[in-house]
Amino acid sequence: MLDSDIRKFIAAMPKAEVHIHLEGSIAPETVLELARRNNRLDKLPVSDVEGLRKWYTFTDFPHFVTVYVAIMGMLQKPEDFALVVYEHGADMARQNIRYREVTFTPYLHLGWEDKGLTIADLLGGIEEGRQRARREFGVEIRWVFDVPRNANFPDPNSAENYNPAPSELTLEAALAGRQVGVVGFGLGGYEVNCPPEPFAHVFGPAKRAGLLSVPHAGETEGPASIWGSLKELGADRIGHGVRAIEDPALLDELKKRDIPLEINPTSNICLHVHESYAAHPFRKLDEMGLTVTVNSDDPPLFNTTLTQEYEVLAEHFGYDRAGLARIARNAYRVAGVEEDVKTRLLAEFDSWVSANI
Numbered sequence: 557m558l559d560s561d562i563r564k565f566i567a568a569m570p571k572a573e574v575h576i577h578l579e580g581s582i583a584p585e586t587v588l589e590l591a592r593r594n595n596r597l598d599k600l601p602v603s604d605v606e607g608l609r610k611w612y613t614f615t616d617f618p619h620f621v622t623v624y625v626a627i628m629g630m631l632q633k634p635e636d637f638a639l640v641v642y643e644h645g646a647d648m649a650r651q652n653i654r655y656r657e658v659t660f661t662p663y664l665h666l667g668w669e670d671k672g673l674t675i676a677d678l679l680g681g682i683e684e685g686r687q688r689a690r691r692e693f694g695v696e697i698r699w700v701f702d703v704p705r706n707a708n709f710p711d712p713n714s715a716e717n718y719n720p721a722p723s724e725l726t727l728e729a730a731l732a733g734r735q736v737g738v739v740g741f742g743l744g745g746y747e748v749n750c751p752p753e754p755f756a757h758v759f760g761p762a763k764r765a766g767l768l769s770v771p772h773a774g775e776t777e778g779p780a781s782i783w784g785s786l787k788e789l790g791a792d793r794i795g796h797g798v799r800a801i802e803d804p805a806l807l808d809e810l811k812k813r814d815i816p817l818e819i820n821p822t823s824n825i826c827l828h829v830h831e832s833y834a835a836h837p838f839r840k841l842d843e844m845g846l847t848v849t850v851n852s853d854d855p856p857l858f859n860t861t862l863t864q865e866y867e868v869l870a871e872h873f874g875y876d877r878a879g880l881a882r883i884a885r886n887a888y889r890v891a892g893v894e895e896d897v898k899t900r901l902l903a904e905f906d907s908w909v910s911a912n913i
């Protein structure tokens with residue numbers, strides 16, 4: 557058990573997070589509110605918060621996908637997006653998270669299901685929520701728009717017949733979104749049979765437009781997915797990346813080029829990337845000199861929070877206050893936010909640490 561002093565330290569520390577999905581972080585209460593607004597209560601298996609919380613609980617990957625798809629279906633109108641982004645900001649305030657780089661998947665709302673929404677509708681909705689969150693809570697949100705890799709491969713059992721349309725629509729949204737805080741371009745979803753290489757045609761233009769390349773890799777697939785992301789997508793950070801531990805040459809490369817990893821320990825346990833915290837390589841990767849960050853991925857779906865992920869570092873990986881603060885600082889350091897905002901956030905963080913360590 558953790559002592560209460562370290563819990564208080566974690567709760568009070570001004571945190572930053574660079575790997576969390578907007579659609580995967582909507583609280584059950586908000587999903588119900590959206591279902592009521594949009595007359596979609598019949599699309600949920602239960603109609604009370606407790607029941608929904610139980611249904612959310614991770615059991616296996618197919619169930620996770622079912623829940624994710626149902627949640628996505630609740631987001632129908634620009635004001636729905638404004639609400640979930642505002643609620644996201646409220647959650648940041650509750651957990652003392654000063655900065656979040658949030659992954660959003662426009663294609664799921666534009667092309668995967670026809671909701672009658674345009675790119676401008678989505679950008680307008682999320683920007684309204686972001687501004688309101690900033691005004692009321694003083695929190696900073698920036699965006700990573702990501703391509704749902706599986707949408708580009710019509711056959712789930714084969715990496716043949718790549719369809720560029722979802723990627724291109726995502727690129728168009730991300731380039732337009734630079735006006736409202738998009739700082740990164742990502743690649744999400746299930747890696748098996750969805751290698752990174754075919755996506756080079758959208759990552760090139762995204763990088764040239766000033767966006768960070770932040771693909772998920774080395775989670776459900778091994779080192780080859782990370783190598784491909786480095787070589788073909790010009791990855792600036794790797795989402796997850798934990799399976800780099802299987803390849804010493806890759807570890808050297810990530811260290812030499814100082815490519816940060818966005819690690820999500822509890823998500824990895826739920827998805828059986830690693831079977832237990834004891835088997836998780838977080839600390840090993842850190843001790844090897846790689847830049848690691850800790851994140852919550854899809855917090856209510858994995859029954860976690862960013863605060864709890866820091867508690868995992870303390871309880872299971874043996875981090876003390878100085879170690880926790882060093883990991884927390886990495887998240888600010890690797891963020892894609894404008895340099896002046898980063899400098900201000902880092903100064904606030906450093907002065908808090910020097911007063912509290």
Ligand SMILES: [Zn+2]
Nearest residue numbers: 577772795853
């Ligand atoms: Zn993720």
